[in-house]
Amino acid sequence: MALHTSTDLRSSFARRLSSMYGGEVPAYTTLVDVAHEVNAEVLAREGSAAERLGSIDRVTAERHGAIRVGNPAELAQVGRLFAAMGMHPVGMYDLRDAEPTPLPIVSTAFRPVDPVELAANPFRVFTSMLVPEDRRFFDAGLQARVQAFLGRRTLFPPELLALADRAVAEGGLPAADAGRFLDLATASFALSPEPVDKPWYDELSAVSGVAADIAGVTSTHVNHLTPRVLDIDLLYRLMQERGVEMIDEIQGPPAWAGPAVLLRQTSFRALAEARLVRSADGTVAPGELRVRFGEVEARGIALTPAGRDVVDRLPADPQAWAAALPGTEAGFADAGLAWFTASLDPAAGELARAGRRPPGDAGGLAAEAWVRLDPVVYEDFLPRSAAGIFHSNLTAAGQADATVEGAPRDAAWLAGALGREVHDPMDLYAAQVDASWAAVRSTLGVPG
Ligand code: OOG
Ligand code: NI
Secondary structure, eight states, X not given: OOOBOHHHHHHHHHHHHHHHXXXXXXXXXXXXXXXXXXXXXXXXXXXXXXXXXXXXXXXXXXXXXXXXXXXXXXXXXHHHHHHTTTOEEEEEEEGGGOSSSOOSEEEEEXXXXXXXXXXXXXXXXXXXXXXXXXXXXXXXXXXXXXXXHHHHOOSSOHHHHHHHHHHHHHTSBOHHHHHHHHHHHHHTTSOOOSOEEHHHHHHHHHHOHHXXXXXXXXXXXXXXXXXXXXXXXXXXXXXXXXXXXXXXXXXXXXXXXXXXXXXEEEEEOOOEEXXXXXXXXXOEEEEEEEOOOEEEEEEOBOBOHHHHHHHTTSOSOHHHHHHHSOSSHHHHHHTTOBOEEEEEOTXXXXXXXXXXXXXXXXXXHHHTTSEEEXXXXXXXXXXXXXXXXXXXXXXXXXXXXXXXOOOOOOHHHHHHHHTSOOBOHHXXXXXXXXXXXXXXXXXHTXXX
């Protein structure tokens, strides 16, 4: 019997999570409906240009999730789970010195790294881990209690992790095991009906709302699931018209006249959800928590390090962008500011028949239309936007003592905790572009 591959498991998991989350948070379903409405409108308005940054099928199915865990052991288990779905850690985001609100977490994103896998299903999960060792947030006593609490809980049943390891070792799972894997994986991210221990939750909320969400409860859950939209400004207006209160702004690049780059995101405010709450005297009563929110994103072209150097310094002001950057894709390509893959231009055959010889340089090959350039979509996240989204959705701002030394955490540390390589996003984009040029040069017989 055919195995369910990592690609199948990733697509099924994304769908299952989406239907579970839609049941838990009905506003998410509204957001997905409006996103689809907007995408259909952009497709009708722009035709094939709307698919320049991904097919409408990919964009319609596209989601990112956000989850939060407490310690390296839990993070390593998340790594095993996502490996079975062909999702690998990419990038390290340190939100502990985020502006305007430092957060006691470090994060990575699990996602496919192969362009073919991204095209098949680009599901990605922004995954944050608490850093209770960081003295700016936790004193020694609280650190010890947080670690003990986390040490006592089990987020993922051993059967699930064993199935995940088997899927990796055997290149997939037979149907029945795949079904069981998906059931257990999805259930691991459901909101728990367990009463929340109020004094403990409140103590952690005083440090940070994120600390309480992570270590104040005995299980983990999806924080949000984010659909991709082709016109985020339109979506923002439509959601407001439907009476959904959005955060004050769209995070990331401004709406400007030039090409869409990187990532623009916005969200609606965290919703009150019914949760059982246990008070200090032991009584359990219905209460509510505001943690989970709805987010939507628009993706643009991935920028090179040179492009990031320019853009990361710019204010979110369309005029400043127009003054500092070229207004077209070709301009970005010429200036080396964004990533583009190369492929044989349909006109190349005619040029060859007319007796022309392809030039050796990349610029000439593109200018003379031997080679066409296609933008590489930004597949990652932006720490500043992530911090902004966290901040606008936290009820308690929390506190950090900037006068003490934090705990050092970097990508190498994260790789050690995960027991797997943490890919550098820029290396992935560069490798994809290099491979495309090597292939097209070999077809044209032009040495690199
Ligand atoms: C993650 C926030 C960051 C994004 O899209 O930048 C994020 C979280 O709330 O756990 O999801
Ligand atoms: Ni998000």
